[in-house]
Amino acid sequence: MRALCVFSGGLDSILAAELIRAQGIYVLGIFFETPFFSSMRAVKSAESMSLPLKVVDISRGHLEVIKNPRYGYGKNMNPCIDCHAYMFRIAGEMLEKEKADFVITGEVLGQRPMSQTRKSLLIIDRESGLDGLLLRPLSAKCLTETIPQEKKWINIDLLMDIKGRSRKPQMGLARKMGITEYPAPGGGCLLTETVFSRRLKDLLYSNPDPELREIELLKIGRHFRISPETKIVVGRDEKENDAITGLSGKKDTLLSTPSIPGPAVLISGSISRRALDMAASIAVSYSDLKTGGETKVCVSSESGSRTVYAEGREKEVFKCYMI
């Protein structure tokens, strides 16, 4: 008997995998990777518990889910019900190839207000297409019977009846199972973060079919939307400057201040005279020259490089454009 565990690397998924392994069932962890959550935590947790783990990139399909979630968003751009259903659907499609019999997850009844209510869990079951093959070991005793229980592949008495928002039962179970190392709860998904969500919403509004590098760009720098067609991204340190330069696209324009230390500035979208003047002024304002002086700004694009001159201004002036 084999199970696929949709594995985030957090305590709940660690416990779900261990509860099933304790019944002598082989468990393969699956981490679904997108630009919004990195596999680092899952890889570290899987290593510490010797869980075989596959990292599967679902970026493209997942982005479609984000654009148009059937069951809406949480507080930010997190479409948790659709996201879970999508991941479990893919896990279901992997069952045959991985010679596995069912899917498990660390979801806990009532833990999350949007995606883990009884109603949401039922929707996720239905939308995932897993038809009774989705088992939630931490709450199994409080939920509808699944095929692994019905067919006695697993012993339900050895599973749990955890529900609600408190983490104490999981921490108690971890202690009982000798699990001492696990990550702190929360975090991990950029779609739950306010600033990132605002930037993503802005990007999808101006370009409904963005490249993955444009999503990567949302994670760094300061972002200014100066017109519906034009956005400016400004590095905050050397590392971000290098990253912005590396993530620039063919049609983007890059600005720098060659005579003084300053940010890498990227103009994405159409480049009008106003956009160039503003980007050049931003480049100087965020450089070491700051306000009051004029300096050289190097402008590079597909069509070549040229030099313009710009003055630094008070940063406050640009605040109203910040995304």
Ligand code: SF4
């Ligand atoms: S928090 Fe992020 S990864 Fe988790 S279900 Fe919601 S959208 Fe998906």
